[in-house]
Amino acid sequence: MSAIEIAAVSKVYAGGVRAVSDVSLSIADGEFIVLVGPSGCGKSTLLRMIAGLETITSGTVAIGGRVVNEVDPAARNIAMVFQNYALYPHMSVYDNLAYGLRNRGVPKADIDARVAEAARMLEIAPFLDRKPRQLSGGQRQRVAMGRAIVRKPDAFLFDEPLSNLDAKLRVSMRGEIRQLQRRLGVTSVYVTHDQLEAMTLADRIVVLNGGRIEQVGRPLDVYHSPASTFVASFIGSPAMNLADAEVAGGAVAIGGQVVASGVGGIADGKLTVGLRAEDILPTPNGAGVPFAVRYIEELGATRLVHGSVEGRHLTMALSPDLPLADEIRITVAADRLHFFDGESGRRVGR
Amino acid sequence: MIDRHPWLDALAHAVLIAGVVLVAFPVYVAFIASTHGPHDFMSGLVPLLPGSEMVANYRAMLTDGLSSSGAPPLGGMLWNSLMMALIIAFGKIAISILSAYAIVYFRFPFRAVAFWMIFVTLMLPVEVRIVPTFKVVADLGLLDSYAGLTVPLIASATATFLFRQFFLTVPDELMEAARIDGAGPLKFFRDVLLPLSRTNIAALFVILFIYGWNQYLWPLMVTTTSSHYTIVMGIKRMSDVADALPQWNVVMTTVVLAMLPPVVVVVGMQRLFVKGLIETEK
Ligand SMILES: Nc1ncnc2c1ncn2[C@@H]1O[C@H](COP(=O)(O)OP(=O)(O)O)[C@@H](O)[C@H]1O
Numbered sequence A: 001m002s003a004i005e006i007a008a009v010s011k012v013y014a015g016g017v018r019a020v021s022d023v024s025l026s027i028a029d030g031e032f033i034v035l036v037g038p039s040g041c042g043k044s045t046l047l048r049m050i051a052g053l054e055t056i057t058s059g060t061v062a063i064g065g066r067v068v069n070e071v072d073p074a075a076r077n078i079a080m081v082f083q084n085y086a087l088y089p090h091m092s093v094y095d096n097l098a099y100g101l102r103n104r105g106v107p108k109a110d111i112d113a114r115v116a117e118a119a120r121m122l123e124i125a126p127f128l129d130r131k132p133r134q135l136s137g138g139q140r141q142r143v144a145m146g147r148a149i150v151r152k153p154d155a156f157l158f159d160e161p162l163s164n165l166d167a168k169l170r171v172s173m174r175g176e177i178r179q180l181q182r183r184l185g186v187t188s189v190y191v192t193h194d195q196l197e198a199m200t201l202a203d204r205i206v207v208l209n210g211g212r213i214e215q216v217g218r219p220l221d222v223y224h225s226p227a228s229t230f231v232a233s234f235i236g237s238p239a240m241n242l243a244d245a246e247v248a249g250g251a252v253a254i255g256g257q258v259v260a261s262g263v264g265g266i267a268d269g270k271l272t273v274g275l276r277a278e279d280i281l282p283t284p285n286g287a288g289v290p291f292a293v294r295y296i297e298e299l300g301a302t303r304l305v306h307g308s309v310e311g312r313h314l315t316m317a318l319s320p321d322l323p324l325a326d327e328i329r330i331t332v333a334a335d336r337l338h339f340f341d342g343e344s345g346r347r348v349g350r
Numbered sequence B: 001m002i003d004r005h006p007w008l009d010a011l012a013h014a015v016l017i018a019g020v021v022l023v024a025f026p027v028y029v030a031f032i033a034s035t036h037g038p039h040d041f042m043s044g045l046v047p048l049l050p051g052s053e054m055v056a057n058y059r060a061m062l063t064d065g066l067s068s069s070g071a072p073p074l075g076g077m078l079w080n081s082l083m084m085a086l087i088i089a090f091g092k093i094a095i096s097i098l099s100a101y102a103i104v105y106f107r108f109p110f111r112a113v114a115f116w117m118i119f120v121t122l123m124l125p126v127e128v129r130i131v132p133t134f135k136v137v138a139d140l141g142l143l144d145s146y147a148g149l150t151v152p153l154i155a156s157a158t159a160t161f162l163f164r165q166f167f168l169t170v171p172d173e174l175m176e177a178a179r180i181d182g183a184g185p186l187k188f189f190r191d192v193l194l195p196l197s198r199t200n201i202a203a204l205f206v207i208l209f210i211y212g213w214n215q216y217l218w219p220l221m222v223t224t225t226s227s228h229y230t231i232v233m234g235i236k237r238m239s240d241v242a243d244a245l246p247q248w249n250v251v252m253t254t255v256v257l258a259m260l261p262p263v264v265v266v267v268g269m270q271r272l273f274v275k276g277l278i279e280t281e282k
């Protein structure tokens, strides 16, 4: 178990593609970090640089206080779980788990004990003699986890390990990974493009965009105060509503209509206003602004209502108990608004 | 699926049976001929029913050979052919799997050039380069040796290419997992890639064994003493006699004997062979 220190790391691929730009991140011992971002944002590249599978163009990566830029993957004492599991097809489950241990000369009895323990933890003991192709996707996933666990590594690195599973299995494996990581207390870096996975698993989320860190923070902090319009629209489902606005003398106006006044700390000019779907409230008896309902998505516990206010698209979350009309009236608490700079998209104000 | 239709079925069977007959009939004729005495062919008619000389023919060819046409006993020639076929098959597999490994898994200067040079040699089979190759082998003093018989035939673009294609289908993550598991390049090759290539190797072995066994032109050029003759050229020598009729019964005896080892290899490795040609599961 160790802390991981990433300092000003960049990666430029041979073809000139700049996959990761100047990323710095301190990961505490035992922490569960999730790297999240859209496809192609450099998540895997960053993870693979920590693993040692990709060279580091500039900057340093240190694991447990030791700079590992030039250290072989095997000598970094990390374990990695791949999206396609990467199990050795011709080896039994037992051999898949034992292979790495044999290579480092762990005594046979020790290997037996470690494999047995991992197999018990992951409930794969009945399959130890099988070949990977004789296992279901979920079981293969467990074997891949087992291969990571038996190593007793300083860090677990996961690259979209649940993407090949069906939705139901993904949710249950997600829970198991989280519990396992808590129990073992091993520092973990987990890559996913699924913001829900990020929210549910992480101690801290790292949102990447175009090879740069947009925001680092605890899931709820990222959700409640996104650092940029990118994070606002990436984290949370449905995505945060965003609208162009102007600010003059602390009064924020969307299309000429003032939505908040007395807002401090924002220079006059263009602004983007953000609003979560659940922060929009229906109002009774004629108060608020008119909201033209366009279509509805029923989620069971809630109901997503898509529509528009003065031609601007808006999504709100309503309780399914409320009666719906073609046009309803809504209001917004001014303190629930998020403000982002109109040019850079960075959060301003509160 | 194509619809099954009774007389389409019948047609398919007819075509297949015709194919089998077409292939099997000459083999049958050869076998029948090998059971007759030397005089049964004088009439110019090929007998179609077994004769009585089978044991005598086979015993004579295996022990004495056919002295009149300068062919040594078949045992030696069969042995030479076997050695040649095995050395070529194993040599080709060993060299091509290693070069494919280098080309696919290692970044080195002029890697693409190396690959294309290997690829281009596909256009230069032995027959095309036979004169210069003979000169090289002769200058190296390799005439009348197993080395001379096999080395020029071992370098193999086809097999390299096949292994390359196979390696490209092996997911990169497997190599990366092995690296994290502490397996260096040679260990990865031995513990992962080689076992995964098992069926491919078997299929190639069958093809290359038969390729080596059937070599005719090259052994004819580089062997001058009968102790290094191979069975295929032996057959040719026997049927090519001056001032006499070829002894078709013993020629056919030799042909039948020469067919046996490839048949054994094909039958023995059939399961792996078919798997190697059709298997895509990894
Ligand atoms: N081996 C490579 N060579 C060149 N470019 C690459 C390589 N691997 C990834 N890239 C590029 O780097 C960027 C980031 O890739 P990656 O880290 O795989 O993204 P993610 O995992 O977030 O989807 C992409 O633009 C991708 O095309």
Ligand SMILES: [Mg+2]
Binding pocket: A043, A044, A045
């Ligand atoms: Mg990726």
